[in-house]
Amino acid sequence: MKQKQKAMQRITGDDYVAYLRVSSRGQVNTDYNPEGVSIPAQRVKVEERGRELSSTKVAEFVDPGRSATSIDQRPEFQQMIDYLREHPNVRYVIVYMLSRFARNRLDDAIMVATLEKLGVRLISAVEKNIDDTPTGRMLHGMLAVINEYSSNQSAEDIKYKMGQKAKNGGTITRTPVGYLNTIEIVDGRRVRTVIVDPMRGPFIRLAFELYATGEYTVDEVAQELYDRGLRMPRNARYPEERGISTNRLYVVLRDDYYCGWITHDDEKYKGRHTPLIPQDLFDQVQMVADSRNSAREKRRIHHHELKGSLFCGSCRRGRGERRRMIVQHATNRHGNVYRYFFCNGRFDHICELPYIPIEQAEEAIEDVYATVRFASEFIATMRSDLATMIDEQQATTKLLQAQLTKQLRALDTKENNLIDLAADGSLPQGKIKARLQEITKQRDRLTTRLHDVDESLATGAEIIEACLQLLQDPQALYRRCNDQQRRQLNQALFEALYIDEDSNGNIRVSHKLREPFGILHTAQSQQQARTGPPEAPASLRAVLPAPKRQSAPPQPGTGAVLQLTGAALAGGPWKVPGSNELLMVGDTGFEPVTSSV
Known part of the structure; x- marks a missing residue:
């Protein structure tokens, strides 16, 4: 107070x-x-x-x-x-x-x-x-x-x-660049809607097409659009003439609004607006962007399929450090351009690995692919034992299915008897309801098991078969790939490629394989080292996933390690001569799906 x-x-x-x-x-x-x-x-x-x-x-x-x-x-x-x-x-x-x-x-x-x-x-x-x-x-x-x-x-x-507008396909946010808000008169009513911007829409479509080739960075696409005439609207904040910024263009390339979708509360709805691009083009752009992000590549100027996968072997050997190799284009006074890889440790004056011409690095990587191929004998042994294991599993599965089906029938009989007792009034209603609820729980558990008769081994066999095909002749496969496909193949097979120079000045490349390729190569080495008959089943069980309960049957060929499918690779060099089968795995890669996916 x-x-x-x-x-x-x-x-x-x-x-x-x-x-x-x-x-x-x-x-x-x-x-x-x-x-x-x-x-x-x-x-x-x-x-x-x-x-x-x-x-x-x-x-x-x-x-x-x-x-x-x-x-x-x-x-x-x-x-x-x-x-x-x-x-x-x-x-x-x-x-x-x-x-x-x-x-x-x-x-x-x-x-x-x-x-x-x-x-x-x-x-x-x-x-x-x-x-x-x-x-x-x-x-x-x-x-x-x-x-x-x-x-x-x-x-x-x-x-x-x-939310209701989004479910009906309406645009609930400010229209992105390439579209315009407008008002249509429908039966005397003013309806707010969205149309394609006749000036900027074609440029946005071109941006997706250029980036999907894998030959352009976001910076380069933005510059190309500016050179061709794309200009952003002027406003109080930006009164001067300007093109689209790199950050904004990256957001555009990641936005599925352009292929016809509306996002609201993490849910996707089919929009009423006209898509600027088809779904397959959008998917290809995401594949290119994901491959660059997966390699953690921070490319601004120079592009190369090895960037993000190639590391300095000298720094690893001398100090145990993992340092990336960077691309540099050097131009002499006559205008000739020379392309090199060099370690970013040279910026800190701690790496003595010399500049390596890109052509030499590419040849060394091709040689590495020749070393990771599977021998025909190993492939034959693995396939034979895979077939044997699958046959054994199928027999076990049939027995289990018969047991589960019999138990489900017994529960149906118990349920019918309880319903008859309830109709006669022979037992208290409370006890009958409790027993019926318990039967329902048991039926749910048995039904789940019936749908979950361990298909993980069969799915794992598909994964192993895909690996065997992929590394049947990996060097020839790599040579048939374009730059974008080589980038994906490098990221799928190798955790890292380490380039170094030996005492004689020769380029050497070591590598660390991703799984399951690494385990399979270990199994091949063990088989080659043995003098007796091969024991592939042991190595197979080390590679295949352990049996597990799943909420739904796994889909063949699904996983999350390697993504080599999509429009970019369709009709690409993945086919083996004389075969109609694509050397690809399912849409989500090598590893089998789990209940958490």
Whole structure:
């Protein structure tokens, strides 16, 4: 109380400041007046209330078109507080309504307390029964709660309507570059819709087409679009002529809105707007982008399929460090361009590996592919033992299926008997319901097992077969690939490729294989080292996944390690001469699907 009286004593006049606010730009841009309709209407009512208090307006603070639920997001309010501290002649802050002042109880309490510390009273032009009396304060608190509820309820209502619009295929966000918002008249109704931008739409389609080739970086695509005439709209922030930025173009290339999808709350819905690109082109772009991200390549200028997979063998051998090899293009005074790989450790003056011509590095990598091939004898042994293991599993599976089916029939019989007892009234209804519920649980468990008669071994066999085909002649396969396919193959087979120079100045490349290739090569080495008959089944069981329960039958050929399918590889060099089968795995790679996928 004393603090409030002390604050009131600093006030030397009876003037007031007006605080006006609307929530969105849409409430401002609705009239010939730049302020729209709402702010002038608020001003009239506030000035009317000021005259009733015999007070003079000395300042006005306006927050136009800012949807802010927190005082931290209202710069004009902060400026008003600074003004009040410097002008003790101000006794009142007059607002149109309390809902214009604060939309939640916490901000209302903080803002009122801030004004009271300055000795300033908050006045509502409309809610005139709000004053410093106990009744007035109670009403103020009640209105603050109501305003917060109204704000939250409005937000929930908007969220629901946006969700319904998304489910119906409508665009709920600002249209991305390449599209325009427009209004169509349908049966006399004004319908907001989206059309393809005739100026920028073709450029965005071209961006996807260029990037999908794998020959362009995002920077290069952005520059190409600028050279061909793409210009972004001018605005207050960017009044000058400009092209699309690299960051924004990357977001565009990752946005499936362009192939016809709407995203809302992590759900996908088919949009009503016209797709700029087909789905297969979008998928190819994602494959290119993912392959570069998988290699953690930070390419800005020079492209090469080995970037992100090639590391310095000298740093690994000398200091146990893993450092990437970088591409450099050097031009002599005659204009001849020489391309090299060099270790980024040279920037820190800690690596002595010389610059390696790219052609020599490429030849060395091709030689590595010759060393990772599987011998024909090993492939034959593995396939033979795979067939034997699958046959054994199928026999076991048939027995298990018969057992489970028999148990399910027994449960059906028990259930029918209990239903008959319930009809006769022979047992209490409570006991019958409990037993029926237990039967239902048992049936669910048995049905799950029936659908889960361990197919993991069969799926693992498909994975091994894909690996065997892929490394039957990997060097010839690698030579048939284009640059993008080589990049994917490098990332699929190798965790890292280490390039180094020996004492004689010869280029040498060592490698670390990804699984299951590494385990299979270990099995091949063990088989070659033995003099007796091969024991492939042991090595097979080390490679194949352990049997596990799954919530649904696994799909053949599914996994998450290698993704060599898609439009880019269809019709590519993956076919073996004389075979109609593609040397590919399923859409998600080598590893079998699990219940968590």
